[in-house]
Amino acid sequence: MDPRERLLVDDLLMRKVDEVSYLVATNAALYRPIVRFFHHGYESGETGWLWPGEVAAFIRQHHPHHAAYTDEECEAHLKQLEAWGVLVSEHDVNQARTIEEFVRAARRYQISETARIIEEMLIRLTRQ
Numbered sequence: 217m218d219p220r221e222r223l224l225v226d227d228l229l230m231r232k233v234d235e236v237s238y239l240v241a242t243n244a245a246l247y248r249p250i251v252r253f254f255h256h257g258y259e260s261g262e263t264g265w266l267w268p269g270e271v272a273a274f275i276r277q278h279h280p281h282h283a284a285y286t287d288e289e290c291e292a293h294l295k296q297l298e299a300w301g302v303l304v305s306e307h308d309v310n311q312a313r314t315i316e317e318f319v320r321a322a323r324r325y326q327i328s329e330t331a332r333i334i335e336e337m338l339i340r341l342t343r344q
Contacts, residue, residue, distance in 0.1 A: 234300045234301050235302055235328070235331055236242075236334060238251060238300060242297075246275065246285075247293065247296075247302075250271055250297065250298065251327065251331060252274065253266070254266060254303065254327035255323070255327055258326070264326045265306075265324045265326045266326070267322065268294055268325070268326075269287055271325075272285055272287045272289070294332060297325075298325065301330060301331070302327070302328060302331040303325045303327060303328060304326050304327075305323040305325045308323070315322060335337075
């Protein structure tokens with residue numbers, strides 16, 4: 217088989233690309249601004265790590281249809297984005313003094329490298 221033909225059908229190309237699921241999901245009108253907010257934070261030179269409360273506040277302030285967006289709704293959306301590989305998270309255990317506090321520690325989120333590249337592509341496409 218010609219090496220060029222082998223590139224057309226390999227395991228990587230047959231894999232479902234979960235990282236783009238947020239673009240066509242039922243809640244895409246929420247997922248897309250959330251991901252763009254993470255992208256903007258990363259590109260502006262900050263660490264890119266955001267707390268769910270910061271994301272929820274951004275949506276409440278800037279999304280015309282979600283002024284009552286709750287922190288709990290936001291947390292569920294962030295967990296879904298993480299499940300798709302769009303976001304990564306980590307526990308903030310700096311203030312934990314007990315095992316229970318360690319387990320319940322808040323999570324903060326950051327855009328994944330794959331999602332950052334996808335957002336870059338979308339930004340470039342909208343500029344054309």
